[in-house]
Amino acid sequence: MAPRANWKGFLRLSLVTCPVALYPATSDSEKISFNQLNRQTGHRIKYLKVDANTGDEVPNEDIVKGYQLEKDQFIEVTKEELEEIALESTRTIEIDEFVDRSDIDPRYLIRPYYVRPDGKVGHDAFAVIRETIREMDKVAIGRVVLTNREHIIALEPMDKGLVGTLLRYPYEVRSEQEYFDEIQDVKVTKDMLDLARHIVNQKAGRFDPEKFEDHYETALVDLINQKRAGKTIRPKERPKGENVVDLMQALRKSVGIAAAEAKIETKAAPKKTAKKPRKAAAGQKEMLMPIAGKKPVKETAAKKPAAGRQRKSA
Structure with a gap:
């Protein structure tokens, strides 16, 4: 069963509108997760919402949002007041512009969503918007409100649907200068670059997530x-890092290692079979x-x- 939609509303390109739904394109639910336990009893730890001063538990209906002005001074904001400032993007993704994919800095990417028509109507309009983006080989940029915040969203065609990737605002991206300014200026010789290129060529391939x-x-x-x-359970000995004394020697050695690995991979490449792996039972x-x-x-x-x-x- 497909997961529940995170957002439902309308996708609009000028006067062309269709109802759509956004679904999470990624999931961490299959990863192993741990609970916190009381070492003495083995019981799970339970978190309670308590008043910071009295220590009394506070029921959900008595909890409101507050913006801190200074210590112990807050401005309370109710759910109704937040709904009053609802933006158009709360219910509609308005496509504002089209850009080249290469124009989007990877640092601005947050997470992807699948976008598809919602219900039995609007498929024609959805197809027009999707195929226009595909034909122009562009990325459509719009805005959408998720988790009470407005996000920039980049829309790209995928098969019969769209992938919408949330983007960060400039104020959310840190400047690289405070991290890179202290990196030393080093002159790399042609011989070093030639050896490094040789290693790259030996390891060149196409990205396939199934290999990892x-x-x-x-x-x-x-x-x-x-x-x-x-x-x-016995602890394993951790590998010790080796200090690189001669960079040229390390590059030459790496060329030999890369060549040997490429040769082994070519010989050991398994033939693909049509048999599909058995899926685990749900939730297991x-x-x-x-x-x-x-x-x-x-x-x-x-x-x-x-x-x-x-x-x-x-």
Whole structure:
């Protein structure tokens, strides 16, 4: 089942309007998460909303927003007052302009959403807007209100829908100068650049996210399975960094390593099969806790996942 829409309203290009819905394009729900426990009892920690001065718990209906002017002095703002300043972008994404994708600094990107028509009407208008953006090879820039704040949104066609990426405002992006000013000016020789280019050429490829494994997530699965099996966890020796004394020597050595790795990858490249991997049951972490109502998995089932295997959800 698709997740619930984060926003519903209208997409408008001049006089062309259609109802649309925004859905989160990414999710962290499949990552392993931890609860905080009381070490003495093993019980979960519960957070309460309490008055900072009296220590009394405050019910949700008595909690209002407040802007701090100075210590212990706040301006209260009610939900009704916030609704009074509702902007047009609360219900409508108005396309203001079209820009080249290369014009958008990566630092301004926040998170992506899938945009699709909402309901059975407006598909024609949606298709006109989508195909216009695609034909012009541009990115449409508009505004939308999410979580009570107005955001810039960049719209791009993807298949039959649109991807809308929220963008930061200039005041939210830190200047690079305070970080880069102290970097020393170093003259890089042609020989060094030639060796470095050679390494790059040997490692050149196309970005394929399926090739990458979340090694930390895999290590967490292994850790939890070992603890379930009652095994003793022993700390591993951390690798020690080596000081680079001769940069040219390090580059030459890297060229040889890159060439060897490229040769190994070419030989070991597995053939793709049409068989699809089995999906895990909804809400279950692969190789972790058993599905509710079933008997616990035996210790032999707690195996370390194979390198490169992707954990999927239903």
